[in-house]
Amino acid sequence: MVAVSYPVTLIPGDGIGPEVAEATMRVVDATGVSIEWERVDLNAEVLAKGGNVFPQALLDSLDRTRVGLKGPVTTPIGGGYSSLNVALRKKLDLFANVRPVCSLPGLKTRFDDVKIDMIIFRENTEDLYSGLEHEIVKDVVTSLKVITRTASIRIAEYAFNYAKKNNRHQIAAIHKANIMKLADGLFLRCCREVAALNPDIEYKELIVDNASMQLVIRPETFDLLLLPNLYGDIVSDLAAGLVGGLGVVPGANMGLDHAVFEAVHGSAPDIAGKGIANPTALLRSAAMMLTHLGEIAASKKLSHAIEQVYAERDHLTPDVGGGASTAQFTAALISRLK
Ligand code: NAI
8 A cells, every 4th residue: 555645834934933843743753644844934034035025935835735834923013014824824715713722631720620622713814804004194093804794604604514523512603793883793693694504503602801701710611612803813812821821722724725734822932942832732733734634543643642741741841830841842742652
């Protein structure tokens, strides 16, 4: 039998990106799945070299491979170029951002007496991330929040289809339609429409401020969450904090033709280059990628090995209360995959 080899575009990113990407590549290779890594850089330097135009080489590579594994990329705050992350999601129409938030057995958190197992479905292409900002007159700025029926229906359908296929029972749509009656009102109407076609899935609605409180008070009661872009971004970090922080929460950006797997966290400039970044979030994103590629056994093997290393607690990185380096954590994980 000829062994299958999967081409995957590896985008290390910047900050801690190259550190966690290197670790993840080595661990995925240790699962025995054959991946042809096609490395493409995406950072400020690449952008400057290319005359501030989004790198075509990256789009070409993803058109060939259809699958990407991506580290974080820094976005300048309050000025400079627009987010390359947002640009990539828009260019490939990666409309569904999927972020599973699950307790890791063995990891001490404020909530380790309950089992947290929720998945966040965030619309990934519009809302306030449209980047349509305008200074009308000096010191008066407007920022356009774009919500469309097309994008709202397709993220709602994506979440409900996922629920049906994966035996999940409840979807909570999160909104602020009491204030943004038109924009969030439209998002909510679309969610209700799709919910009505899926009576087997329990559907409820929560205003985003109340949802944030409920998530902290009783996180175990949430199953699937369905949100427009901005609330989805913020609530994802809140939810990450419930299960051990940004170092452990994975994600996927799904489109019709492409899938790009990336952690929830950013480039963590405060710890970049120190060799202590936690690669778990990107590793769990890689486990999602293996499932997407049909390598279910390898994905389970990887997830199980991560759980073992956490349960033993001897090789954890500082963000989750350990004293190990990225390299030591990675070596411990690889030894469990052999
Ligand atoms: P961040 O996620 O980079 O860091 C927040 C805190 O979490 C920091 O204390 C950091 O040390 C810690 N942290 C994050 N990931 C970690 C890991 N793997 N291991 C250990 N500790 C970890 O968020 P921040 O500081 O707000 O953003 C930094 C830059 O990242 C910004 O330019 C932002 O735009 C960008 N960013 C990029 C994303 C992407 O590429 N998808 C997503 C989020 C932010």
